[in-house]
Amino acid sequence: MRPAVFLVALAPLAASAAQEKKSAEDWITEIWDDFKNAVDCFSCQALLGGLQAVSIFGESFMEDVITGVCSISGAEDSDVCAGVIANEGPAVYYSLKNLKLGSHTAKTFCASLVGLCEFPEVRPYNLSFPSPKPPATRPPPSGKPPIKVVHFSDTHVDLSYEEGSNSDCSKPICCRSYTENDAPGNTSSPCGPWGDTNCDPPHRLQESMNSAIADLKPAFSIYTGDVVAHDVWLVNKSEVLDDLNATYGSMEKDLGTVYAALGNHDAAPLNLFPSNNIPSEYNPQWAYDALASDWFALTGNPSVKAASEYGSYSAVHPNSKLRIISYNSIFYYKYNFFSYEEPMEYDPDGQLDWLITELQEAEDSSQRVWLISHIPTGNSDHFRDHSHYFDQIIQRYDATIAALFFGHTHTDEFQISYSNYTNQNWDTATAMGYVAPSMTPTSGPPSFRVYEIDPVTYAVVDFTQYIANITDPTFQTKPKWVPYYSAKADYGSKLSPPVEDPHVELTPGFWHNVTVAMEKDPSVFQDFWARRSRGFKVPECTGDCISNEICALRGADAQYSCYKQAPGFSFEKRDGQGVKALSEESFQQPECNHAGMAPLFAKISHRARLARQSGL
Numbered sequence: 001m002r003p004a005v006f007l008v009a010l011a012p013l014a015a016s017a018a019q020e021k022k023s024a025e026d027w028i029t030e031i032w033d034d035f036k037n038a039v040d041c042f043s044c045q046a047l048l049g050g051l052q053a054v055s056i057f058g059e060s061f062m063e064d065v066i067t068g069v070c071s072i073s074g075a076e077d078s079d080v081c082a083g084v085i086a087n088e089g090p091a092v093y094y095s096l097k098n099l100k101l102g103s104h105t106a107k108t109f110c111a112s113l114v115g116l117c118e119f120p121e122v123r124p125y126n127l128s129f130p131s132p133k134p135p136a137t138r139p140p141p142s143g144k145p146p147i148k149v150v151h152f153s154d155t156h157v158d159l160s161y162e163e164g165s166n167s168d169c170s171k172p173i174c175c176r177s178y179t180e181n182d183a184p185g186n187t188s189s190p191c192g193p194w195g196d197t198n199c200d201p202p203h204r205l206q207e208s209m210n211s212a213i214a215d216l217k218p219a220f221s222i223y224t225g226d227v228v229a230h231d232v233w234l235v236n237k238s239e240v241l242d243d244l245n246a247t248y249g250s251m252e253k254d255l256g257t258v259y260a261a262l263g264n265h266d267a268a269p270l271n272l273f274p275s276n277n278i279p280s281e282y283n284p285q286w287a288y289d290a291l292a293s294d295w296f297a298l299t300g301n302p303s304v305k306a307a308s309e310y311g312s313y314s315a316v317h318p319n320s321k322l323r324i325i326s327y328n329s330i331f332y333y334k335y336n337f338f339s340y341e342e343p344m345e346y347d348p349d350g351q352l353d354w355l356i357t358e359l360q361e362a363e364d365s366s367q368r369v370w371l372i373s374h375i376p377t378g379n380s381d382h383f384r385d386h387s388h389y390f391d392q393i394i395q396r397y398d399a400t401i402a403a404l405f406f407g408h409t410h411t412d413e414f415q416i417s418y419s420n421y422t423n424q425n426w427d428t429a430t431a432m433g434y435v436a437p438s439m440t441p442t443s444g445p446p447s448f449r450v451y452e453i454d455p456v457t458y459a460v461v462d463f464t465q466y467i468a469n470i471t472d473p474t475f476q477t478k479p480k481w482v483p484y485y486s487a488k489a490d491y492g493s494k495l496s497p498p499v500e501d502p503h504v505e506l507t508p509g510f511w512h513n514v515t516v517a518m519e520k521d522p523s524v525f526q527d528f529w530a531r532r533s534r535g536f537k538v539p540e541c542t543g544d545c546i547s548n549e550i551c552a553l554r555g556a557d558a559q560y561s562c563y564k565q566a567p568g569f570s571f572e573k574r575d576g577q578g579v580k581a582l583s584e585e586s587f588q589q590p591e592c593n594h595a596g597m598a599p600l601f602a603k604i605s606h607r608a609r610l611a612r613q614s615g616l
């Protein structure tokens with residue numbers, strides 16, 4: 001262990017490092033010690049200092065050192081360590097080089113990646129709106145028969161899924177022949193033909209879901225992103241393009257119009273969607289181009305081609321007053337290493353300004369708007385600054401925005417915006433974000449959602465969640481997609497007075513009242529809590545866990561979501577007996593991230609803490 005005085009001697013360290021190049025082995029030991037010594041925000045800055053000192057010797061030296069630390073920590077298998085770091089190392093190198101220790105950016109880095117700093121206070125930023133907020137309110141229901149719109153998300157199809165291969169491996173996803181022992185015939189826990197909860201699903205599961213959706217004859221569908229599988233240490237450009245082709249190709253074949261959004265997995269390496277401040281060589285232009293062309297094929301709407309710029313578009317649904325705005329939430333994602341600029345950008349690529357322009361145009365044309373995107377703004381892995389700026393836009397246009405639709409967490413959740421977060425009430429609730437669970441079965445039965453939509457106001461009047469129960473043995477014969485629960489029948493009926501009229505909107509106030517019912521009647525909360533993972537491995541949630549979760553549902557502006565950083569998070573390596581639930585902090589764990597560079601930092605830090613505790 002290094003003396004504590006090291007912690008206050010960052011600058012001399014960097015200088016002495018420059019004078020004398022230590023071997024990679026020495027650095028590995030030293031950085032591993034830094035991880036073990038990193039117990040608070042201050043020592044996390046020391047860890048960053050150490051990593052910066054290593055990066056002085058170049059990108060590949062830094063990658064070797066981090067790979068070595070990853071391997072000795074046991075955070076992942078060595079090939080996973082090496083693959084992940086080779087993919088995302090260039091971005092980490094780029095951001096480390098420019099980071100100023102102790103800055104807002106560095107604190108956000110430590111908060112996001114090692115969990116040792118609290119998120120710093122939101123930096124004030126003035127958005128400017130073309131016109132003052134009018135006195136308009138949400139339109140009343142039309143009373144006309146609703147139309148159906150399907151929402152699905154996080155498909156993550158694995159084209160290399162192999163029936164009969166090992167479902168009990170040590171990698172982030174299984175059901176592939178990584179070794180001879182994993183091959184069909186050589187394993188005692190073979191993967192079934194339709195999927196496994198330790199694996200991303202085979203393509204045929206998507207085809208099965210498509211056909212169940214098509215049978216319901218929706219007016220159109222929305223898809224909130226994440227096409228590519230979680231073999232993130234292997235994924236390259238050609239795999240991503242094959243995946244996009246297979247997934248979007250099969251939607252095009254089976255479904256009518258689909259409006260889609262960009263997922264953090266939809267490029268290689270994952271998560272890295274730099275703004276135009278960053279050299280263009282890092283820009284995944286090829287992914288934007290492929291997505292824009294797939295999305296055009298799915299809608300026939302030329303407006304969606306704008307997605308080739310940075311993944312966002314604004315399209316008016318034909319013969320309607322509905323504008324669908326799909327925006328790139330990965331700009332505000334804490335695992336997008338290119339966001340850690342000095343200083344961090346307030347409005348990467350001017351997307352927030354663009355949103356204001358589009359919303360103003362919708363308001364001026366008496367249209368209603370749906371915002372669709374991958375990462376919910378209130379999620380713990382969304383930057384708080386941008387969550388707040390975004391929420392200001394929501395507040396300005398709350399009468400125009402009918403609803404927001406997200407995915408990413410793989411769980412069934414929602415988020416409410418308020419005009420005043422210190423006075424959260426049914427009549428200050430202003431916007432509703434629907435978070436749909438995943439098709440990939442790693443955190444519960446594969447699922448899609450059917451909304452009932454007012455055909456005049458485009459308000460959500462109800463939804464029914466469908467699942468195919470993967471833990472039921474008949475699933476492997478042929479998945480059956482069946483209704484699981486419905487919002488009005490299963491939540492509206494619990495309110496006093498009950499809300500059951502089939503025509504009335506599920507307003508933000510309705511959902512606020514649902515959270516009040518959760519506070520009053522624990523069974524309402526426990527039902528929600530079980531539905532989150534469709535009844536799969538439901539963790540216990542009592543006491544503070546309940547109030548934290550309710551607070552998160554009321555936290556579309558992330559600074560109000562009650563989320564607290566915890567060191568090391570609860571990520572663990574799959575150990576061949578299923579993922580260990582080491583959860584000091586299971587609440588709001590982002591489920592979509594269990595295999596990239598950022599969770600690797602978290603896992604290393606967790607391993608370091610275990611090593612420190614056991615005195616190794």
Ligand SMILES: *[C@@H]1O[C@H](CO)[C@@H](O)[C@H](O)[C@H]1NC(C)=O
Binds near residue numbers: 125126
């Ligand atoms: C934001 O606007 C207010 C009022 O117009 C002004 O006082 C303040 O200086 C502005 N802040 C920034 C960061 O530009």
Ligand SMILES: *[C@@H]1O[C@H](CO)[C@@H](O)[C@H](O)[C@H]1NC(C)=O
Binds near residue numbers: 180181183184185
């Ligand atoms: C199964 O394992 C044996 C030896 O352990 C190996 O010879 C064989 O090739 C493996 N089967 C497959 C399909 O890899």
Ligand SMILES: *[C@@H]1O[C@H](CO)[C@@H](O)[C@H](O)[C@H]1NC(C)=O
Binds near residue numbers: 236239
């Ligand atoms: C991309 O990955 C695939 C599957 O792992 C592999 O077969 C292929 O060779 C890789 N392509 C390149 C260009 O590295």
Ligand SMILES: *[C@@H]1O[C@H](CO)[C@@H](O)[C@H](O)[C@H]1NC(C)=O
Binds near residue numbers: 244245249252294
């Ligand atoms: C997928 O690839 C095939 C063959 O290259 C091509 O014909 C097809 O248009 C592609 N589909 C999509 C949705 O990109």
Ligand SMILES: *[C@@H]1O[C@H](CO)[C@@H](O)[C@H](O)[C@H]1NC(C)=O
Binds near residue numbers: 420421422423
């Ligand atoms: C928000 O609500 C609090 C508590 O009711 C109140 O003190 C405060 O004035 C409100 N803020 C605004 C901007 O209305």
Ligand SMILES: *[C@@H]1O[C@H](CO)[C@@H](O)[C@H](O)[C@H]1NC(C)=O
Binds near residue numbers: 470472473534
């Ligand atoms: C799924 O099937 C299992 C096994 O039959 C059953 O225990 C479970 O309750 C089912 N889950 C749901 C949500 O229906």
Ligand SMILES: *[C@@H]1O[C@H](CO)[C@@H](O)[C@H](O)[C@H]1NC(C)=O
Binds near residue numbers: 496507513
């Ligand atoms: C919410 O509940 C209150 C009673 O506590 C009721 O007055 C109000 O109408 C309800 N709002 C909605 C939108 O259901």
